[in-house]
Amino acid sequence: MINRERMINNFIEMARISSPSLKEREMADYVKKQLQDLGMEVIEDGAGEKEGGNAGNIIGVLRNPGKKRILLSAHMDTVLPCDKVNPIIENGIIKSDGTTILGGDDKAGISNIIEAIKTIKENNLDHPEIVVVFSIAEEIGLLGAKNFDIEKYSPDYTFVLDSSGKPGIGIIQTPFSAKGKMKIIGKPAHAGIAPENGINALTVAAHAITKIKLGRIDSETTSNIGVVRGGEAVNIVMPEVILQYEARSFSGEKLDNLLAETDRVFREICKEFGAEFENGVTKGYSGYKLEDSEEILNIFKKACAQVEVECVTKPTGGGSDSNIYNEKGYKALTIGIGMTKVHTKEEYIEIEDMVKTANLVVEILKEMA
Ligand SMILES: [Zn+2]
Incomplete structure (x- = not known):
């Protein structure tokens, strides 16, 4: 026609x-x-x-x-x-x-x-x-x-x-989606002379990562940390680490819950170690x-x-x-x-x-x- x-x-x-x-x-x-x-x-x-x-x-x-x-x-x-x-x-x-x-x-x-x-x-x-x-x-x-x-x-x-x-x-x-950078701010110190004066940001991140949900979470939901950047020198306790995070779900509610839980875990662990946490993860379009x-x-x-x-x-x-x-x-x-x-x-x-x-x-x- x-x-x-x-x-x-x-x-x-x-x-x-x-x-x-x-x-x-x-x-x-x-x-x-x-x-x-x-x-x-x-x-x-x-x-x-x-x-x-x-x-x-x-x-x-x-x-x-x-x-x-x-x-x-x-x-x-x-x-x-x-x-x-x-x-x-x-x-x-x-x-x-x-x-x-x-x-x-x-x-x-x-x-x-x-x-x-x-x-x-x-x-x-x-x-x-x-x-x-x-x-x-x-x-x-x-x-x-x-x-x-x-x-x-x-x-x-x-x-x-x-x-x-x-x-x-x-x-x-x-899917609903979210992505952004999560920053953990520890404290630098000389790694050989006084490591006890520092807070290793990577150690803090590692603890948090074992407690959050990553990868395939359920049939509708996934999350990932795809990039990790941190450190200045091998003899300095790592003062800061940035994790690039994304999450997707076909359920908006599940995505909200996942983001809230991830944020809660990171804040809790950071507090435990005396580190600071900045969460830059934001939601994209619905x-x-x-x-x-x-x-x-x-x-x-x-x-x-x-x-x-x-x-x-x-x-x-x-x-x-x-x-x-x-x-x-x-x-x-x-x-x-x-x-x-x-x-x-x-x-x-x-x-x-x-x-x-x-x-x-x-x-x-x-x-x-
Ligand atoms: Zn197009």
Whole structure:
């Protein structure tokens, strides 16, 4: 149903535009024009100004009063190296020339959304009220989504086109996470002359580490100390040690409990040894879980059936703009768009998968009409 050539050409144009995080200006102007040509009301918000970027989130609205409202989301920024991308089409796939990433993450998602809306309009298909957001700075901490005023648009359902894997994949669960540095401050002393005057920070850390939970804690929860830095010289009692810690759990409550317990153990042991403890571990974005009975999954499954792709719902370890939307109370599902080996110079995407994804978006729109 969609126009394959038009979508591919549009994608290739966008892939050629350099758009590292916080430098999305050229992409923003490009997609702004496209949304305007579709007859959408287009605005650029203040996210860029706030985060020190040169462009804000681009938001387009296609009214259809009285209908349900859908938010379609994809991000404009890419990881590096993304300068002078030279897309090559070969054997049904699109890839870079090997010197840069391709930027299918997430420009494939943007081209899918634009093509789906073009198709809906051309064929006069009934559709929900459509809000599109092309966000900035996703790759450096979901900064665009964090600043996007989703309450203003209050979508019934949100689809984020930003997962690798085949069309038909829906990400129903992502972990809560926390990370940061824990610092133990002991006391230096000459290790040969007066070690009893010192407090060895590493010894304190070792005692604490034997008492906290590390590694695989349960089926939903993990934690790790990945980096340890400390010491000045072999003849000085180690005055300070820094432990880099991270923890993840699919349960927010379990993560909170783990962090509290780890903090308590370190404080207790430090006190015992007369050392000080500074805990710099902070929580990242929230995880989410969509129940199988959610209407958003029902819509997605029906659309998959129409396009004849297998619907596969699964958890993932990473985050996307969906985490922010779900955290703010709006049901959001990240879906697979066929991008492969993202964040590498070997990144590629199958044209057939792009076609399926765009058709899937058309079906989702029809389903919500
Ligand atoms: Zn992405």
